[in-house]
Amino acid sequence: MVAKILNHSIFKNVVNFKAGLILLLTVTLSYGQSVKDNTNVVTVLMAKALIDVQNGKTVVNPVLYIRNGKIEKIGTGLPIPDGAKIINLSDKYILPGLIDAHTHLCHEYYGELERVSGANIIIETVKLTEGDRALLGAKYAREMLMSGYTSVRDLGNSGMNSAVALRDAINKGWIIGPRLFVTTRALSPIGGQFSKMTPEVQNVIISKEYIEINSIDDARKAVRQAIYDGADCIKIIVNNGRLVLSEEELTAIVDEAKRAGLKVAAHATNGDGPSLLAIKAGVSSIEHGYTLSSEVLQLMAEKNIYLVPTDAQGVERYQKRIQRAVAAKVKIAFGSDLYYYNASITRGQMAASSYGTYKEAGMTNLQILQSATMHPGDLLAGEGKIGLLLNGYFADIIAVEENPLDNIRTLEKVVFVMKEGEIIK
Protein backbone atom coordinates (compact mmCIF):
# COMPACT_ATOMS: atom_id res chain seq x y z
CA MET A 1 0.00 0.00 0.00
CA VAL A 2 1.02 3.58 -0.58
CA ALA A 3 1.85 4.54 3.00
CA LYS A 4 4.07 1.48 3.48
CA ILE A 5 6.12 2.18 0.36
CA LEU A 6 6.58 5.77 1.48
CA ASN A 7 7.77 4.65 4.91
CA HIS A 8 10.42 2.40 3.36
CA SER A 9 11.49 5.27 1.15
CA ILE A 10 11.95 7.49 4.18
CA PHE A 11 14.39 5.02 5.72
CA LYS A 12 16.36 4.80 2.48
CA ASN A 13 16.55 8.55 2.25
CA VAL A 14 17.25 9.17 5.90
CA VAL A 15 20.57 10.86 5.14
CA ASN A 16 19.00 13.03 2.51
CA PHE A 17 17.13 15.44 4.74
CA LYS A 18 15.48 17.34 1.91
CA ALA A 19 14.12 14.23 0.21
CA GLY A 20 13.00 12.87 3.57
CA LEU A 21 11.16 16.07 4.34
CA ILE A 22 9.29 15.96 1.04
CA LEU A 23 8.35 12.34 1.63
CA LEU A 24 7.26 13.06 5.18
CA LEU A 25 5.12 15.87 3.85
CA THR A 26 3.53 13.45 1.38
CA VAL A 27 2.76 11.05 4.23
CA THR A 28 1.24 13.87 6.28
CA LEU A 29 -0.94 15.03 3.42
CA SER A 30 -2.25 11.55 2.77
CA TYR A 31 -3.00 10.93 6.45
CA GLY A 32 -6.72 10.50 7.00
CA GLN A 33 -7.42 10.06 3.31
CA SER A 34 -8.21 6.81 1.55
CA VAL A 35 -5.30 4.46 1.11
CA LYS A 36 -5.70 3.63 -2.54
CA ASP A 37 -3.90 1.74 -5.22
CA ASN A 38 -2.68 4.62 -7.35
CA THR A 39 -1.48 2.55 -10.27
CA ASN A 40 -2.76 3.87 -13.51
CA VAL A 41 -4.23 0.56 -14.72
CA VAL A 42 -7.71 0.84 -16.15
CA THR A 43 -10.33 -1.60 -14.96
CA VAL A 44 -13.00 -2.53 -17.48
CA LEU A 45 -16.32 -3.63 -16.04
CA MET A 46 -18.88 -5.30 -18.28
CA ALA A 47 -22.42 -6.27 -17.30
CA LYS A 48 -25.66 -7.61 -18.70
CA ALA A 49 -27.29 -4.24 -18.13
CA LEU A 50 -26.84 -0.95 -16.32
CA ILE A 51 -29.75 0.65 -14.50
CA ASP A 52 -29.90 4.35 -15.31
CA VAL A 53 -31.60 5.42 -12.08
CA GLN A 54 -31.92 9.02 -13.24
CA ASN A 55 -34.05 8.21 -16.28
CA GLY A 56 -35.43 4.80 -15.43
CA LYS A 57 -33.76 3.15 -18.39
CA THR A 58 -32.05 -0.21 -18.71
CA VAL A 59 -28.87 0.10 -20.76
CA VAL A 60 -27.90 -3.26 -22.23
CA ASN A 61 -24.27 -4.48 -22.42
CA PRO A 62 -22.61 -1.50 -20.74
CA VAL A 63 -18.83 -1.16 -20.57
CA LEU A 64 -17.28 1.01 -17.85
CA TYR A 65 -13.69 2.19 -17.66
CA ILE A 66 -12.63 2.67 -14.05
CA ARG A 67 -9.41 4.38 -13.06
CA ASN A 68 -8.15 5.70 -9.73
CA GLY A 69 -11.44 4.89 -8.03
CA LYS A 70 -13.59 6.84 -10.46
CA ILE A 71 -15.67 6.12 -13.54
CA GLU A 72 -13.68 7.40 -16.49
CA LYS A 73 -15.98 6.43 -19.32
CA ILE A 74 -19.26 4.61 -19.87
CA GLY A 75 -20.58 3.28 -23.14
CA THR A 76 -21.63 0.23 -25.08
CA GLY A 77 -19.19 -1.57 -27.35
CA LEU A 78 -16.14 0.28 -26.01
CA PRO A 79 -12.84 -1.45 -26.89
CA ILE A 80 -10.84 -3.13 -24.12
CA PRO A 81 -7.50 -1.34 -23.73
CA ASP A 82 -4.29 -3.39 -23.57
CA GLY A 83 -3.38 -4.45 -20.05
CA ALA A 84 -6.82 -3.63 -18.66
CA LYS A 85 -8.09 -5.52 -15.65
CA ILE A 86 -11.43 -7.06 -16.63
CA ILE A 87 -14.50 -7.64 -14.47
CA ASN A 88 -17.12 -9.62 -16.31
CA LEU A 89 -20.64 -9.41 -14.85
CA SER A 90 -22.31 -10.39 -18.11
CA ASP A 91 -25.25 -12.05 -16.36
CA LYS A 92 -25.81 -9.29 -13.77
CA TYR A 93 -27.51 -5.91 -13.54
CA ILE A 94 -25.35 -3.10 -12.23
CA LEU A 95 -26.42 0.10 -10.52
CA PRO A 96 -24.92 2.74 -8.23
CA GLY A 97 -23.94 1.60 -4.74
CA LEU A 98 -26.77 1.93 -2.22
CA ILE A 99 -26.78 4.93 0.11
CA ASP A 100 -28.37 5.11 3.55
CA ALA A 101 -28.92 8.67 4.75
CA HIS A 102 -29.82 7.79 8.33
CA THR A 103 -27.89 5.22 10.33
CA HIS A 104 -26.58 4.81 13.86
CA LEU A 105 -23.70 2.40 13.40
CA CYS A 106 -22.17 2.91 16.87
CA HIS A 107 -25.51 2.33 18.53
CA GLU A 108 -27.35 -0.82 19.59
CA TYR A 109 -30.57 -1.35 21.49
CA TYR A 110 -32.10 -4.52 22.87
CA GLY A 111 -35.79 -5.35 22.59
CA GLU A 112 -35.83 -6.86 26.08
CA LEU A 113 -34.71 -3.58 27.67
CA GLU A 114 -37.69 -1.72 26.25
CA ARG A 115 -39.69 -2.98 29.21
CA VAL A 116 -38.17 -0.14 31.23
CA SER A 117 -38.66 3.24 29.56
CA GLY A 118 -35.32 4.84 28.71
CA ALA A 119 -33.26 1.86 29.89
CA ASN A 120 -31.59 1.20 26.53
CA ILE A 121 -30.03 4.62 26.09
CA ILE A 122 -28.87 4.83 29.71
CA ILE A 123 -27.27 1.40 29.68
CA GLU A 124 -25.55 2.01 26.36
CA THR A 125 -24.20 5.39 27.46
CA VAL A 126 -22.95 4.11 30.79
CA LYS A 127 -21.64 0.70 29.78
CA LEU A 128 -19.89 1.33 26.47
CA THR A 129 -16.63 3.25 26.19
CA GLU A 130 -15.84 5.29 23.09
CA GLY A 131 -13.65 2.39 21.98
CA ASP A 132 -16.52 -0.05 22.39
CA ARG A 133 -18.79 2.20 20.38
CA ALA A 134 -16.29 2.58 17.53
CA LEU A 135 -15.70 -1.17 17.39
CA LEU A 136 -19.44 -1.82 17.41
CA GLY A 137 -19.61 0.61 14.52
CA ALA A 138 -16.88 -1.34 12.72
CA LYS A 139 -19.05 -4.45 12.86
CA TYR A 140 -22.11 -2.67 11.50
CA ALA A 141 -20.16 -0.67 8.91
CA ARG A 142 -18.85 -3.91 7.46
CA GLU A 143 -22.34 -5.41 7.42
CA MET A 144 -23.71 -2.38 5.58
CA LEU A 145 -20.97 -2.48 2.95
CA MET A 146 -21.42 -6.21 2.34
CA SER A 147 -25.09 -5.58 1.58
CA GLY A 148 -24.19 -2.98 -1.04
CA TYR A 149 -24.19 0.26 0.97
CA THR A 150 -21.17 2.12 -0.34
CA SER A 151 -22.05 5.42 1.37
CA VAL A 152 -23.81 6.06 4.65
CA ARG A 153 -24.66 9.13 6.70
CA ASP A 154 -24.38 8.37 10.40
CA LEU A 155 -26.53 10.65 12.51
CA GLY A 156 -25.30 10.48 16.06
CA ASN A 157 -26.07 8.36 19.08
CA SER A 158 -22.44 7.42 18.81
CA GLY A 159 -21.13 8.71 22.12
CA MET A 160 -18.68 11.61 22.09
CA ASN A 161 -16.95 11.08 18.74
CA SER A 162 -17.01 7.37 17.95
CA ALA A 163 -18.47 7.80 14.47
CA VAL A 164 -15.62 10.17 13.58
CA ALA A 165 -13.11 7.52 14.67
CA LEU A 166 -15.02 4.94 12.64
CA ARG A 167 -15.04 7.12 9.51
CA ASP A 168 -11.34 7.84 9.83
CA ALA A 169 -10.49 4.15 10.37
CA ILE A 170 -12.38 3.28 7.17
CA ASN A 171 -10.70 6.09 5.23
CA LYS A 172 -7.28 4.96 6.41
CA GLY A 173 -7.97 1.40 5.32
CA TRP A 174 -7.77 -0.06 8.83
CA ILE A 175 -11.20 -1.62 8.42
CA ILE A 176 -13.73 -1.87 5.62
CA GLY A 177 -16.99 0.01 5.55
CA PRO A 178 -19.06 2.44 3.52
CA ARG A 179 -17.86 5.97 2.82
CA LEU A 180 -19.13 7.67 5.96
CA PHE A 181 -20.57 11.12 6.45
CA VAL A 182 -20.90 11.60 10.18
CA THR A 183 -22.31 13.89 12.79
CA THR A 184 -20.93 14.14 16.27
CA ARG A 185 -23.23 14.64 19.27
CA ALA A 186 -26.68 15.89 18.31
CA LEU A 187 -27.62 19.44 19.30
CA SER A 188 -30.78 19.29 21.37
CA PRO A 189 -33.01 20.91 23.97
CA ILE A 190 -32.32 20.05 27.63
CA GLY A 191 -32.25 16.31 28.19
CA GLY A 192 -31.38 15.27 24.65
CA GLN A 193 -33.53 12.23 23.94
CA PHE A 194 -33.25 10.86 27.46
CA SER A 195 -36.43 10.52 29.45
CA LYS A 196 -36.52 11.74 33.06
CA MET A 197 -33.45 10.94 35.15
CA THR A 198 -32.39 11.86 38.67
CA PRO A 199 -30.79 15.34 38.88
CA GLU A 200 -27.42 13.98 40.07
CA VAL A 201 -26.78 11.94 36.93
CA GLN A 202 -28.26 14.23 34.27
CA ASN A 203 -25.15 16.30 33.59
CA VAL A 204 -22.84 13.32 33.50
CA ILE A 205 -24.88 11.15 31.16
CA ILE A 206 -26.62 13.54 28.78
CA SER A 207 -23.46 15.32 27.66
CA LYS A 208 -22.00 12.03 26.45
CA GLU A 209 -24.64 11.84 23.73
CA TYR A 210 -26.01 15.36 23.20
CA ILE A 211 -25.00 18.99 23.36
CA GLU A 212 -27.78 20.86 25.11
CA ILE A 213 -28.66 24.21 23.57
CA ASN A 214 -30.02 26.91 25.84
CA SER A 215 -29.04 30.09 24.02
CA ILE A 216 -27.86 31.44 20.69
CA ASP A 217 -24.31 31.41 22.04
CA ASP A 218 -24.71 27.74 22.96
CA ALA A 219 -25.94 27.06 19.43
CA ARG A 220 -22.95 28.68 17.73
CA LYS A 221 -20.47 27.14 20.14
CA ALA A 222 -21.93 23.66 19.71
CA VAL A 223 -21.60 23.81 15.92
CA ARG A 224 -18.02 25.04 16.19
CA GLN A 225 -17.26 22.22 18.63
CA ALA A 226 -18.80 19.67 16.25
CA ILE A 227 -16.68 20.97 13.37
CA TYR A 228 -13.56 20.83 15.54
CA ASP A 229 -14.47 17.28 16.60
CA GLY A 230 -14.61 16.21 12.95
CA ALA A 231 -18.28 16.31 11.99
CA ASP A 232 -19.22 16.24 8.29
CA CYS A 233 -22.73 17.45 9.05
CA ILE A 234 -24.78 18.63 12.01
CA LYS A 235 -27.69 16.78 13.58
CA ILE A 236 -30.29 18.66 15.55
CA ILE A 237 -33.09 17.36 17.71
CA VAL A 238 -35.68 20.07 17.15
CA ASN A 239 -37.82 18.98 20.04
CA ASN A 240 -37.76 16.58 22.93
CA GLY A 241 -41.41 16.36 23.91
CA ARG A 242 -42.57 19.86 24.78
CA LEU A 243 -39.04 21.25 24.87
CA VAL A 244 -38.41 22.88 21.50
CA LEU A 245 -35.33 24.72 20.24
CA SER A 246 -36.19 28.35 19.48
CA GLU A 247 -36.26 29.86 16.01
CA GLU A 248 -33.25 32.03 16.90
CA GLU A 249 -31.25 29.04 18.14
CA LEU A 250 -32.07 27.01 15.02
CA THR A 251 -31.16 29.90 12.74
CA ALA A 252 -27.83 30.34 14.55
CA ILE A 253 -27.07 26.62 14.16
CA VAL A 254 -27.76 26.60 10.43
CA ASP A 255 -25.89 29.87 9.90
CA GLU A 256 -22.83 28.64 11.75
CA ALA A 257 -22.90 25.27 9.96
CA LYS A 258 -23.30 26.80 6.50
CA ARG A 259 -20.40 29.15 7.13
CA ALA A 260 -18.22 26.04 7.39
CA GLY A 261 -19.95 24.28 4.48
CA LEU A 262 -21.83 21.76 6.61
CA LYS A 263 -25.44 20.72 6.13
CA VAL A 264 -27.91 20.37 8.97
CA ALA A 265 -30.14 17.32 9.44
CA ALA A 266 -33.20 17.94 11.61
CA HIS A 267 -34.81 15.22 13.68
CA ALA A 268 -38.50 16.11 13.77
CA THR A 269 -41.16 13.50 14.34
CA ASN A 270 -44.90 14.10 14.60
CA GLY A 271 -46.90 17.07 13.42
CA ASP A 272 -45.78 20.06 11.34
CA GLY A 273 -44.54 22.37 14.11
CA PRO A 274 -40.95 21.26 14.76
CA SER A 275 -40.33 20.53 11.07
CA LEU A 276 -41.60 23.95 10.06
CA LEU A 277 -39.23 25.65 12.51
CA ALA A 278 -36.31 23.69 11.06
CA ILE A 279 -37.37 24.36 7.47
CA LYS A 280 -37.58 28.10 8.13
CA ALA A 281 -34.10 28.00 9.65
CA GLY A 282 -32.78 26.43 6.43
CA VAL A 283 -31.88 22.84 7.30
CA SER A 284 -31.06 20.44 4.46
CA SER A 285 -33.17 17.47 5.51
CA ILE A 286 -36.06 16.54 7.75
CA GLU A 287 -35.49 13.18 9.41
CA HIS A 288 -38.65 11.13 10.08
CA GLY A 289 -41.32 13.83 9.57
CA TYR A 290 -43.86 11.07 10.03
CA THR A 291 -47.05 13.05 9.46
CA LEU A 292 -46.04 16.15 7.49
CA SER A 293 -48.88 17.98 5.76
CA SER A 294 -48.96 18.77 2.04
CA GLU A 295 -48.33 22.46 2.77
CA VAL A 296 -45.10 21.76 4.64
CA LEU A 297 -44.00 19.20 2.05
CA GLN A 298 -44.55 21.74 -0.72
CA LEU A 299 -42.40 24.21 1.16
CA MET A 300 -39.69 21.56 1.41
CA ALA A 301 -39.87 20.93 -2.34
CA GLU A 302 -39.55 24.67 -3.03
CA LYS A 303 -36.52 24.95 -0.76
CA ASN A 304 -34.97 21.69 -1.99
CA ILE A 305 -35.09 20.18 1.50
CA TYR A 306 -34.96 16.40 1.53
CA LEU A 307 -37.31 14.14 3.43
CA VAL A 308 -35.62 11.15 5.04
CA PRO A 309 -38.48 8.82 6.00
CA THR A 310 -37.48 6.14 8.48
CA ASP A 311 -40.83 4.41 8.61
CA ALA A 312 -41.90 1.26 10.34
CA GLN A 313 -43.78 -1.16 8.13
CA GLY A 314 -47.56 -1.15 7.84
CA VAL A 315 -48.34 2.26 9.41
CA GLU A 316 -51.02 3.92 7.32
CA ARG A 317 -50.41 7.51 8.42
CA TYR A 318 -46.73 7.22 7.44
CA GLN A 319 -47.69 5.78 4.06
CA LYS A 320 -50.12 8.63 3.42
CA ARG A 321 -47.32 11.09 4.19
CA ILE A 322 -45.06 9.34 1.64
CA GLN A 323 -47.84 9.74 -0.92
CA ARG A 324 -48.17 13.44 -0.09
CA ALA A 325 -44.39 13.84 -0.34
CA VAL A 326 -44.28 12.16 -3.77
CA ALA A 327 -47.19 14.33 -4.95
CA ALA A 328 -45.40 17.47 -3.70
CA LYS A 329 -42.23 16.32 -5.54
CA VAL A 330 -40.12 16.35 -2.39
CA LYS A 331 -36.84 14.54 -2.88
CA ILE A 332 -36.89 11.43 -0.72
CA ALA A 333 -33.58 10.09 0.60
CA PHE A 334 -33.68 6.61 2.07
CA GLY A 335 -32.90 6.27 5.77
CA SER A 336 -33.00 2.96 7.63
CA ASP A 337 -32.58 4.22 11.21
CA LEU A 338 -32.25 0.62 12.44
CA TYR A 339 -30.36 -0.06 15.64
CA TYR A 340 -31.97 -2.97 17.46
CA TYR A 341 -29.81 -6.03 17.96
CA ASN A 342 -30.95 -8.90 15.79
CA ALA A 343 -29.02 -12.16 15.75
CA SER A 344 -30.66 -13.51 12.61
CA ILE A 345 -30.06 -10.72 10.12
CA THR A 346 -27.25 -8.23 9.47
CA ARG A 347 -27.73 -4.47 9.73
CA GLY A 348 -27.26 -4.22 5.96
CA GLN A 349 -29.85 -6.89 5.22
CA MET A 350 -32.26 -5.13 7.57
CA ALA A 351 -31.70 -1.81 5.81
CA ALA A 352 -32.25 -3.32 2.36
CA SER A 353 -35.48 -4.96 3.46
CA SER A 354 -36.80 -1.52 4.47
CA TYR A 355 -37.45 -0.52 0.84
CA GLY A 356 -40.63 -2.55 1.29
CA THR A 357 -42.10 0.27 3.40
CA TYR A 358 -41.73 2.64 0.44
CA LYS A 359 -43.21 0.04 -1.88
CA GLU A 360 -46.28 -0.49 0.30
CA ALA A 361 -46.73 3.29 0.43
CA GLY A 362 -47.06 3.25 -3.36
CA MET A 363 -43.67 4.46 -4.58
CA THR A 364 -42.64 3.03 -7.95
CA ASN A 365 -39.51 0.92 -8.21
CA LEU A 366 -37.78 3.80 -10.01
CA GLN A 367 -38.73 6.25 -7.25
CA ILE A 368 -37.40 3.81 -4.66
CA LEU A 369 -34.17 3.39 -6.62
CA GLN A 370 -33.75 7.16 -6.79
CA SER A 371 -34.32 7.42 -3.03
CA ALA A 372 -31.74 4.68 -2.53
CA THR A 373 -29.02 6.21 -4.72
CA MET A 374 -29.11 9.60 -6.46
CA HIS A 375 -31.13 11.61 -3.92
CA PRO A 376 -29.10 10.66 -0.84
CA GLY A 377 -26.00 10.93 -3.02
CA ASP A 378 -26.66 14.62 -3.62
CA LEU A 379 -27.74 15.20 -0.02
CA LEU A 380 -24.61 13.63 1.47
CA ALA A 381 -21.87 14.59 -0.95
CA GLY A 382 -23.25 17.36 -3.15
CA GLU A 383 -23.87 16.84 -6.85
CA GLY A 384 -21.56 14.93 -9.16
CA LYS A 385 -19.85 12.52 -6.76
CA ILE A 386 -21.96 9.55 -5.66
CA GLY A 387 -25.37 8.02 -6.35
CA LEU A 388 -25.18 7.76 -10.15
CA LEU A 389 -23.05 5.88 -12.63
CA LEU A 390 -21.70 8.71 -14.75
CA ASN A 391 -18.28 9.86 -15.91
CA GLY A 392 -16.33 11.41 -13.05
CA TYR A 393 -18.40 9.81 -10.29
CA PHE A 394 -16.81 7.51 -7.73
CA ALA A 395 -16.82 3.90 -8.93
CA ASP A 396 -19.31 2.76 -6.29
CA ILE A 397 -21.07 -0.05 -8.10
CA ILE A 398 -23.22 -2.97 -7.06
CA ALA A 399 -24.67 -5.87 -9.02
CA VAL A 400 -27.88 -7.85 -8.60
CA GLU A 401 -29.42 -10.87 -10.32
CA GLU A 402 -32.65 -9.24 -11.49
CA ASN A 403 -33.63 -5.90 -12.95
CA PRO A 404 -34.56 -3.79 -9.89
CA LEU A 405 -36.95 -1.76 -12.06
CA ASP A 406 -39.00 -4.99 -12.27
CA ASN A 407 -38.29 -6.41 -8.82
CA ILE A 408 -37.04 -4.00 -6.16
CA ARG A 409 -36.50 -6.84 -3.69
CA THR A 410 -33.48 -7.93 -5.69
CA LEU A 411 -31.69 -5.15 -3.75
CA GLU A 412 -31.91 -7.43 -0.72
CA LYS A 413 -29.47 -9.81 -2.42
CA VAL A 414 -26.58 -7.76 -3.72
CA VAL A 415 -24.03 -10.14 -5.26
CA PHE A 416 -21.20 -7.75 -6.15
CA VAL A 417 -19.93 -4.64 -4.38
CA MET A 418 -17.30 -2.19 -5.60
CA LYS A 419 -16.40 0.85 -3.53
CA GLU A 420 -14.23 3.51 -5.10
CA GLY A 421 -12.96 1.08 -7.72
CA GLU A 422 -12.09 -1.60 -5.20
CA ILE A 423 -13.92 -4.95 -5.29
CA ILE A 424 -15.34 -5.66 -1.84
CA LYS A 425 -17.54 -8.65 -2.67
Ligand SMILES: [Zn+2]
Ligand atom coordinates in the same frame (compact mmCIF):
# COMPACT_ATOMS: atom_id res chain seq x y z
ZN1 LIG B 1 -32.20 8.13 14.02
